[in-house]
Amino acid sequence: MAAAEPSKSNNDAPPRQRRTLIGSIQAVRQWASASPIRSIAVGTGLLLLVVGTVGTWLYLAALTVQSGIPTIDDALAAYDKHEWEEARYLVAQMTDAGTLTSHEYGGPLFVLGATKAAEADTHWSPAMRQSQYLIASKYLQEAKSCGFPKGRTEEGCYLLGRSLLECGETAAGLEVLEEALATSKGDPTQLNLSLATACIEADPPEYQKAMKHIDAALEGEHLTGRDRVTTLCKRIEVLSRLGRFNEARATLQAIPSDQISASEQALTAGRIDVEELRRHLGVHLDPDARPTKLHDSVAASIDQLKQISPSDDAAEEAMLLVGDAYALTGATNDAIRQFERVRKLFTSSTAGVAASVGEGDLYREFKRDDAQALTAYRRSLSMLESPSSYRNAYLPLHDLRQRMVAAHADFLARDQFESALTLAEQLGPLLGKTKQIELLAHTRTAWGKHLIEHAGEQGGDRQADLHEGRLRLREAGLEYEQLAKREFATRKYTTAVWDSAQAYFDGQSYSSAARMLGDYLRNEPVQRNAQALLLLGQANLALGKAEDGILALEECIELHPQDAAVFRARLDCAKALRENSRIRDAEQLLLANLHSSGLTPQSAEWRESLFELGRLLHDTGNFDDAIDRLSEAVERDIDTGKARLANYMIAESYRQAANKPLADLDKAKTANERESSTREVQKLLNEALRHYEKVRSDIAGSNSVSPLDRAMLRNCYMFKGSALFELGRVEGSPERFRDAIDEFSNVSTLYQNEPFVLETFVQIANCQQRRKEPVKARLNIDQALQLLAQLPADADFLATTNFTRSEWELMLTEMRKW
Numbered sequence: 001m002a003a004a005e006p007s008k009s010n011n012d013a014p015p016r017q018r019r020t021l022i023g024s025i026q027a028v029r030q031w032a033s034a035s036p037i038r039s040i041a042v043g044t045g046l047l048l049l050v051v052g053t054v055g056t057w058l059y060l061a062a063l064t065v066q067s068g069i070p071t072i073d074d075a076l077a078a079y080d081k082h083e084w085e086e087a088r089y090l091v092a093q094m095t096d097a098g099t100l101t102s103h104e105y106g107g108p109l110f111v112l113g114a115t116k117a118a119e120a121d122t123h124w125s126p127a128m129r130q131s132q133y134l135i136a137s138k139y140l141q142e143a144k145s146c147g148f149p150k151g152r153t154e155e156g157c158y159l160l161g162r163s164l165l166e167c168g169e170t171a172a173g174l175e176v177l178e179e180a181l182a183t184s185k186g187d188p189t190q191l192n193l194s195l196a197t198a199c200i201e202a203d204p205p206e207y208q209k210a211m212k213h214i215d216a217a218l219e220g221e222h223l224t225g226r227d228r229v230t231t232l233c234k235r236i237e238v239l240s241r242l243g244r245f246n247e248a249r250a251t252l253q254a255i256p257s258d259q260i261s262a263s264e265q266a267l268t269a270g271r272i273d274v275e276e277l278r279r280h281l282g283v284h285l286d287p288d289a290r291p292t293k294l295h296d297s298v299a300a301s302i303d304q305l306k307q308i309s310p311s312d313d314a315a316e317e318a319m320l321l322v323g324d325a326y327a328l329t330g331a332t333n334d335a336i337r338q339f340e341r342v343r344k345l346f347t348s349s350t351a352g353v354a355a356s357v358g359e360g361d362l363y364r365e366f367k368r369d370d371a372q373a374l375t376a377y378r379r380s381l382s383m384l385e386s387p388s389s390y391r392n393a394y395l396p397l398h399d400l401r402q403r404m405v406a407a408h409a410d411f412l413a414r415d416q417f418e419s420a421l422t423l424a425e426q427l428g429p430l431l432g433k434t435k436q437i438e439l440l441a442h443t444r445t446a447w448g449k450h451l452i453e454h455a456g457e458q459g460g461d462r463q464a465d466l467h468e469g470r471l472r473l474r475e476a477g478l479e480y481e482q483l484a485k486r487e488f489a490t491r492k493y494t495t496a497v498w499d500s501a502q503a504y505f506d507g508q509s510y511s512s513a514a515r516m517l518g519d520y521l522r523n524e525p526v527q528r529n530a531q532a533l534l535l536l537g538q539a540n541l542a543l544g545k546a547e548d549g550i551l552a553l554e555e556c557i558e559l560h561p562q563d564a565a566v567f568r569a570r571l572d573c574a575k576a577l578r579e580n581s582r583i584r585d586a587e588q589l590l591l592a593n594l595h596s597s598g599l600t601p602q603s604a605e606w607r608e609s610l611f612e613l614g615r616l617l618h619d620t621g622n623f624d625d626a627i628d629r630l631s632e633a634v635e636r637d638i639d640t641g642k643a644r645l646a647n648y649m650i651a652e653s654y655r656q657a658a659n660k661p662l663a664d665l666d667k668a669k670t671a672n673e674r675e676s677s678t679r680e681v682q683k684l685l686n687e688a689l690r691h692y693e694k695v696r697s698d699i700a701g702s703n704s705v706s707p708l709d710r711a712m713l714r715n716c717y718m719f720k721g722s723a724l725f726e727l728g729r730v731e732g733s734p735e736r737f738r739d740a741i742d743e744f745s746n747v748s749t750l751y752q753n754e755p756f757v758l759e760t761f762v763q764i765a766n767c768q769q770r771r772k773e774p775v776k777a778r779l780n781i782d783q784a785l786q787l788l789a790q791l792p793a794d795a796d797f798l799a800t801t802n803f804t805r806s807e808w809e810l811m812l813t814e815m816r817k818w
Helices: 015-033 036-066 072-080 084-097 106-121 126-146 153-166 170-183 189-201 207-219 225-241 245-254 262-283 292-306 315-328 332-345 350-367 370-381 397-413 417-424 433-453 462-486 493-506 510-523 529-542 546-559 565-579 583-594 604-619 623-635 640-657 659-667 671-700 707-731 734-750 757-770 774-790 805-815
Strands: none
Touching: 072 084, 072 106, 084 106, 106 126, 106 153, 126 153, 153 170, 153 189, 170 189, 189 207, 189 225, 207 225, 225 245, 225 262, 245 262, 262 292, 262 315, 292 315, 315 332, 315 350, 332 350, 350 370, 350 397, 370 397, 370 417, 397 417, 397 433, 417 433, 433 462, 433 493, 462 493, 462 510, 493 510, 493 529, 510 529, 529 546, 529 565, 546 565, 565 583, 565 604, 583 604, 604 623, 604 640, 623 640, 640 659, 640 671, 640 707, 659 671, 659 707, 671 707, 707 734, 707 757, 734 757, 757 774, 757 805, 774 805
């Protein structure tokens, strides 16, 4: 009955099925609860069921995701269709998925590098193109390390080599391309052509290698049509650079006339003629040996090149070649006008750069207009962003560098130092900073030495020239020091340090010189050690560090007895020892030089050692020996300044040597003793007078007078007056006293308002007393007192006289009572 039936459950399962499922579960529970082992078994089964279910779902999800990730074949297919953005997008999906293993990255990296290289080919900006190739080379290098995709090895090596070449890594690019060529199994034409271009653009160019690759490309069957004609023209250019002009002309004639235009043929023939004339003029320097046939050929080429239409693709190079031809044939003005025309028409092009350089060379070499030349050079160099991005078929990097260096050398050779320095300051991008610093240092060194060597010539200010010359040398020393820092890890380091020390020393920056010499001696164990110790000693002596200077010079003498520097070291050390009262040691060093078999009387060190020995003997009171040594030094033609000082010391030696016979004369008791002493005094003092007069005449006839010369001139008047006074006293001759008064009067006239002039008034008064003229004597004493009152309060009397101001005043007051 319907009313008696139980109500339905919300569960969709049929009641019997529900009761069966529940009953099964309850049966399992009952079964499991009967034993712990059964409970564990049931739990393990349930856990395995859950894990299996989850694992199955994860596997199915992974399959679904992987089915949407592109493969390397998809990316390569997009690259082959030139769909570069799509290829990069596919590579990005591959890498973002994170499923690539380390050895699978070669394919995506290849695609990234290849697409970047392809885009670089189409970029208009040289700088951006170089940047793109640099990025491409990085990708392709990594791709090569991981392994190029299957079947893409040759293409990858080719693209890597080209990218390296285009971004300025010429050596690395050549290495990759040559490796690719050696292992290539396909068509090597493109590899050979790329290698040929790289060899031509190398620095320096490798034309023999380029020729080999061009010929290999021409031997293949794949180079046809216009590409073959272009390669043949390149072959002609290389043959011309190698000097194989007959082969170049034969190659040109072998090109079918229907495959080469008339303008291209004229241009190629003109290249051959101009290059042959250039090579001939570079080898045959005799201006009278004119190569008439070559000149005629070039003149004919000029006519043909001028007929090329300005709208022709070859017009730019043709116009530039006409300028080169004019320059080589001696038509300088025509060449300058032609280069100027090319420069203005093609300002920022490679032809414009080449024309500007050619214009500068002509202004410099033939017009001697350095200002115009520098303007032209600066104009061309301003277009050089970096050597690695520089590409110029008309003026390769190697040729540009050589011509700029040659221009700089020419400026130096003509002593146009300012122009040389201006040009060197522009050559940083072309030569590199290190080479530029070296060039600047060489320029300033040459400039400084020239100024010092020719100081005061042509009516110039000698002191100003010397000052500027030393300034230039100090600047050179600083630049050499910067160069040394850049060359620290190379074998050029110690050379740069030495050059810096030498420049500082010549520029009289002795503290900097000593510092660099110390650095040199610490880093160079063998070369120039003796010379370095010599300069270090001289620098320390100039700085007033006598002990350090003597120590360095003695080390030079002891450690390098066979080196030529030891002679100068002995000489300078002897001077320092003399000034430090080590007379015996100084004399031994000078005698060692004079007795050395390594020196001859003609050598400068021998003659100067002789002079210094005479000076040493004079200072120690050995007047007879001093006179002999100094007289010999003068006879040996020592330099003018030392000869003048030697004559002065000879005069002084004679005058002071007369003190002994003068003393003997005062003590003489017999007529014979008085007569003998008188003759000796007269002989010595007359010789002194003769040498004083020689020194005075020498100074008067000199173009430049140093402070030492002025001091000697003053002393010549004073001591000559003293000698005449003594002769007047010995001979009893009023005329001698009159001559003495004249000498002393010269001093008071020439050196007014100086404390030592007081001495001359006293001496004049003494002479007048001897002449029995007391009134005149008192007048001179009065003049002395007036001068004393006029002298400044801070005048240093003891610097040139033996008395203080108060002592002078006391003595003159007493003398006035005569």
